[in-house]
Amino acid sequence: MAKSTQAAAHSPLANRIGPDGNPVALTERAHLGKINLRGDAGDKAFLDGVARAAGVAPPVKANTVATAGTTAILWLGPDEWLVVTPAGGQGAMESSLTTALAGQHVSIVDVTDARTTIRISGPRARDTVAKACPLDLHPREFAAGQCAQTLLAKTDVLIHQVGDTPAYDLYVLCSFSRYLWDWLADSAKEFA
């Protein structure tokens, strides 16, 4: 039977419909490429290697994001990053990182399917998230280009502010994603 044809791909939020406009919009950015990268930020060879492969060096400042074109590198820890590519870009990124970092003690793991990404945007996006997120999301403290790993509605999320509207990309483990989506949609009802 379906030996040779490519298996169908499903995202966990494929059938979810959320608020779609002002003051809050929810969309899924399904299947973004994601590589979990571990390495020594104090080693220039590592930083250079990543820069060669990804077009930009991994950020060393905590909770910041470095971007080059459509690639973003999110700081997760002193020796850990998430390299995000457009959907389908993870294979090429994994190969070029592996090549560029050959011989170094690093870890390059494709985690594309482990998480999905919920984009929440709109003038009340911050208020929607702040109901159950203990982080200070005020623009003076958390602005576009910053990321953080935190709890949102009892769910581990990696939050990346991508715009001043504001707009956030929430990277959430797929198993939690429907819970989080439904929670966000319910949270936004007050502002509709």
Place this chain on the structure above:
Amino acid sequence: MTQKNRLAEGGRIDRAKPVSFRFDGASYSGFEGDTLASALLANNVHLVSRSFKYHRPRGILTAGAEEPNALVQLRQGARTEPNMRAPQIELFGGLVAESQNRWPSLEFDIGAINNRLSRLIPSGFYYKTFMWPASLWMTYERVIRNAAGLGRGPTEPDPDRYDHRNAWCDVLVAGAGPAGLMAALAAGRSGARVIVADEQSEMGGSLLSDTGEIDGKPPAEWVADALAELAAMPEVTVLPRTTVAGYYDHNFLTMLERVADHLPQPPQNTPRERFWQVRAKQVVLATGAIERPLTFIDNDRPGVMLAGAVRSYANRYAVLPGRKVVVFTNNDSAYHTAIDLAGAGAHVAIVDLRKAPRGAVIDAARAAGIEILDNHAITAVHGAKRVTGISVRNLDESGRGVTGPTRSMACDLVAMSGGWNPTVHLFSQSRGKLRFDDALAAFVPDKSFAAERSVGACKGSMQLAECLKDGALAGAAAARDAGFEAKKVPAIPKVASGTEGAMLPVWVVPSGQKLGRGGKHFIDFQNDVTAADLHLAHREGYVSVEHLKRYTTTGMGTDQGKTSNVTALAILAELQQAPIPAVGTTTFRPPYTPVTFGAIAGRNIGPFMDPARLTAMHDWHVAHGAKFEDVGQWKRPWYYPKGNESMHDAVNREVLATRSSVGMLDASTLGKIDIQGPDSARFLDMIYTNAWSKLPVGACRYGLMLREDGMVFDDGVTTRIAENRFLMTTTTGGAARVLGWLEEWLQTEWPEMKVYCTSVTEQWATIAINGPYARHVLGALTDDDKLGPKDFPFMTMREMTVAGAPARVYRISFTGELAFEVNVPRRHGHAVWEAVWQAGQKFGITPYGTETMHVLRAEKGFIIVGQDTDGTVTPMDLGLDWIVARKKGDFIGRRSFARPDTSREDRKQLVGLLTEDPHAVLTEGAQIVQETRPRPPMKMIGYVTSAYHSPVAGRSIALALVARGRDRIGDTLWVPRLDGGQPIKVTVTEPVFYDKEGVRARG
């Protein structure tokens, strides 16, 4: 005009918006801007409740959160709420409220007999009387609680939404009276992020009830200007109807915002209340002060009110609660009430405990034609359901008794003031230390231990000019400490300055009779605690204020003694002949006023109570009728009943299909950790009990992890993916714990090891194909033709394409059958599962859930960590000595095997149990004994860890941990039953019930 006490003009009510409401079945009208209390008083309703213990008629005492008496049952049906404070209930159209703690009616209350019997039910009466026999306390308690009840809780589910909100700010200002508003303005002007919260619907605090001028403007106008300025500041959040309820460590505070309590019901999707969790860099407390009642005889009669409250009702709500008023005071503040009431047309007399008070405000009262009886005390209050008059006498030379003739005065209102207590509740919660101020005869903030400043009346500044100045300076300083320099020091508004005469603390006003005779001196109105009760407690030896509180109940209840605590302390101090500070205060605990459980729960109810984790195949399971089991947060298919099939039948069918043909299980939830680096094998040697360095690439191995104490902690199969890369699996529940464990050892003990761990649990969807036809099913889905036992032997892994998806296929088995665990990227999980299902049709492939998985593994004697182990079990206890490689060097837990306890001969060991009756399935957790007796105690020698009906054995099987278990194989033991039935006879066996040689999995 039905509102006979409503003044013709003035007040902050909207006379264009009349509002009708019901209290105890009668209809009344008020205006928008009224509270339930002000509207009732406007309608000359003073009698609003019966007291807790004596069922005495009670009226409205206060105009704020401290109200002890006027508690009502608000609203009806699902939204009904007990113990709501009438002065804080905003009037809305259609409001329905009922009085509490009376039967059959407020006017005629049977329970009032308690007042007649009060000599028989002193403090501690219930403790003393109902102590014996102890077994009857439950019965007594029910009767007592019925007799001394507050309101009733609703019986229907709450229909409203509640929500939460996290917030951060540079400066949080609690209270928006003159001091709080000045602080908010000063901080806000610096650009700092400010939250200013006030419990009332309107901000302004005392200024809303005040006369006079600020900066040449009426106080209310100054408030409006200040609020307009704050509203225009983008970084300032103004929150009316918001009580700062709790002040915790590190300037973490909680607030309750009553978003829609003032409306008949919340608009759709609007929360009724919002619970705020605020992290503030700096806090300014501007919480004001609460007036003290005077403790005179029968001071609880309806129509006896606090003087400041009377002033508020007159000035803010345009309600004159009485026409003929006696103001009874020991300080100057009540004179403002007297003057304002006289100005509103009331006949006013002042009874002052002080001798010959002097000062501008006293002169002003005299000038207003008010009679002042100085050095006098009220010695009787006439009238029961409403005050009709009072008696006064001169104080004697000592000031502790009365002398001379009695003069009676008719009146319909007594406005009393015993001085003011700064509202130090939040300050105290923040760990601040209090100091007793002799001039105020009250506790004030002393040493602060938080980034906090108290300003205005809550720090003891009782003059308006001081309050404004305090607020301005503290607001600017708080902003500065948060990193914002004020551009200009805010100008302090100009107000008329006045000096106040000294107050005279009189803690118990003499009546000329022995305390407790002829009437009652109430201290705590809500709990019916009198001065005589405190004297009794003192005589009975209560010394500690904390004991006094619990014995007499003073300071308990919904108001937590806001009007009574300091007076009670002062009386106790007098009795002990000790200074008040030596007696100390009881502890102020959050919340300041009650917070609803709805607000605390927020939206964490129903589906949002806890995340439900779903696998990629979840929708398939739902569509195929799976029943689900919660495993941690995961929803795992438990079994898949067909039609009306019982669980027992479904599991039997699933087990037999898997043993005889092929079954499929969603195993995606197992933890998976990618381990990379040149020291990976060495790391695993330390983490697991067995040896890993020589494991070939592509091979799998079962491993046990121990804690330092040598006890089993987790288990799973780990595979060498490449020379320096492993894929570890963990139990479903242990996934996060094991990753944390690995990181802890790498980061704290072995930082030199070059190893990185990455969780990949969710990257992969896992489909376990088990059964004699497993290879046939897999073969139909892949072009890889090397699936035979030579090319793809047991305990190895191959990468291949399965049903069009890149897959890692592990030949491992948790059932004892030929098995392949197909791992594909999660996105393909659903499609590949469906393809396996389709390909398996001709073999009758059967999806099975966790229950069947448990039966299959138990038949093989495979343990489940956490079910067959409990944190006190070693590998040797489990009979897994073979997995402990003692020769390989160190590993976590190894040293503990040298402890005598881990080599005791009577340790519990894993064995099998077979019941004499093959149909009797033991209860998991049941205790095991060697000898039975008719009833406990019996010597327990172990317990059942797993018990199932085994379809292939055709009988029940069980695993158990039994002391010296392996020596007992063949012995007969007993399992007593909880239901008292005959103990079940069992035989001890090896813990393997099927395919003991293990040939099936290797085929």
